[in-house]
Amino acid sequence: MKNLLEDIEEILLMGPGPSCVPPEVYKALSRKTLGHLDPYFLDIMEELKEMLRRIMNTRNNLTFPISGTGSAGMEAAFVNLVEPGDSVLIIKNGVFGMRMEDVAGRLGAKVDVLEFTWGTPVDLEAVEKKIRQESYRIVAVVHAETSTGVRNPVTEIGTILKGSDSIYLVDTVTSLGGLEIRMDDWNIDVLYSGTQKCLSCPPGLAPLSFSEKAMAKLNGRKTKVPNWYLDLTLIANYWGQNRVYHHTAPVNMLYGLYQALRVIFEEGPEKVFQRHRENHLALIKGLEKLGLKMLVDEPYRLPMLNAVCVPDGVDELSVRRRLRSEFKIEIGGGLGPLAGKIWRIGLMGHTARIENVTRLLMALQEALQESKKVA
Numbered sequence: 001m002k003n004l005l006e007d008i009e010e011i012l013l014m015g016p017g018p019s020c021v022p023p024e025v026y027k028a029l030s031r032k033t034l035g036h037l038d039p040y041f042l043d044i045m046e047e048l049k050e051m052l053r054r055i056m057n058t059r060n061n062l063t064f065p066i067s068g069t070g071s072a073g074m075e076a077a078f079v080n081l082v083e084p085g086d087s088v089l090i091i092k093n094g095v096f097g098m099r100m101e102d103v104a105g106r107l108g109a110k111v112d113v114l115e116f117t118w119g120t121p122v123d124l125e126a127v128e129k130k131i132r133q134e135s136y137r138i139v140a141v142v143h144a145e146t147s148t149g150v151r152n153p154v155t156e157i158g159t160i161l162k163g164s165d166s167i168y169l170v171d172t173v174t175s176l177g178g179l180e181i182r183m184d185d186w187n188i189d190v191l192y193s194g195t196q197k198c199l200s201c202p203p204g205l206a207p208l209s210f211s212e213k214a215m216a217k218l219n220g221r222k223t224k225v226p227n228w229y230l231d232l233t234l235i236a237n238y239w240g241q242n243r244v245y246h247h248t249a250p251v252n253m254l255y256g257l258y259q260a261l262r263v264i265f266e267e268g269p270e271k272v273f274q275r276h277r278e279n280h281l282a283l284i285k286g287l288e289k290l291g292l293k294m295l296v297d298e299p300y301r302l303p304m305l306n307a308v309c310v311p312d313g314v315d316e317l318s319v320r321r322r323l324r325s326e327f328k329i330e331i332g333g334g335l336g337p338l339a340g341k342i343w344r345i346g347l348m349g350h351t352a353r354i355e356n357v358t359r360l361l362m363a364l365q366e367a368l369q370e371s372k373k374v375a
């Protein structure tokens with residue numbers, strides 16, 4: 001039987017994730033597997049936790065990667081905090097806010113949703129009004145809404161919540177590693193991410209951090225955390241000093257994340273964020289030259305996820321298929337109400353380079369011309 005792995009092509013990953021993985025990270029993934037309680041591996045874990053604290057700008061003790069993708073991070077955040085009847089406010093303007101609503105609802109939370117039009121940012125006045133009207137146990141928002149390309153004002157929401165009893169929960173799956181995040185300064189209590197976006201590691205881990213306030217809520221639960229695998233009181237015994245076996249850590253994935261973070265710190269986070277911004281601006285300029293329009297107004301655009309409106313008369317899917325088959329480039333389509341209406345172009349982590357921007361713009365120009373001829 002033919003080995004399918006031998007024929008995997010090199011595709012330029014310019015969709016909503018996964019992003020391109022640098023060679024150093026591939027190399028790290030293929031290092032020799034150690035036991036998950038091996039003393040040398042424990043040293044790697046300690047450094048990994050410290051690098052995560054640095055990229056999140058937090059001193060939180062409970063900071064480590066959950067075994068699982070970004071959704072496992074989301075699930076871990078809610079499942080550890082929500083007890084039946086807890087009031088939760090979800091600030092929603094896209095698919096991932098919608099997913100939060102579903103996750104919190106399944107846990108028996110009393111979920112309240114403040115929804116904004118997809119493609120527009122969260123309105124701070126409305127948030128402030130809502131939070132003053134009712135006190136919530138948890139207030140949750142997505143920083144970088146990958147489904148629309150909107151950057152939500154997480155710093156300002158943190159300022160509104162300062163001094164309140166609410167636990168502030170932020171999804172940074174798409175933003176961590178591409179935008180500055182200051183967890184402690186922004187009063188964020190719970191933050192989770194994913195490895196396959198701006199951290200430029202394959203999918204499989206969800207960095208997570210809990211503040212003291214979030215830990216107090218977890219430790220004060222009247223009921224057990226209803227999910228054994230994601231119960232942080234158990235997992236913390238492995239990632240903390242006790243080193244008690246919980247589940248077999250995905251050792252090689254953790255090597256990958258360790259190396260991916262080293263790559264970011266070697267370049268310097270500020271330079272990495274600047275590279276994201278510059279390439280985003282170069283992409284927008286090129287798209288505008290092609291006559292394309294962006295979905296999101298300028299001040300709210302994410303550098304790492306660019307939502308482009310599909311022009312009238314152009315078949316969204318056929319352009320994407322052509323990019324993939326002929327030019328070996330992957331971009332994403334729209335989700336939910338934006339399906340068929342937008343393309344989502346990712347400039348995440350290692351992908352955010354000018355040569356990739358240029359290659360995509362040339363390919364897109366040809367694919368658009370072809371699609372107009374067909375129409």
Ligand SMILES: Cc1ncc(COP(=O)(O)O)c(C=O)c1O
Pocket residue numbers: 016017069070071072074096142144145146147171172173174194203
């Ligand atoms: C903002 C956001 N949150 C959560 C997720 C879920 O992550 P995963 O697909 O890795 O489970 C994603 C994935 O695209 C995302 O973009």
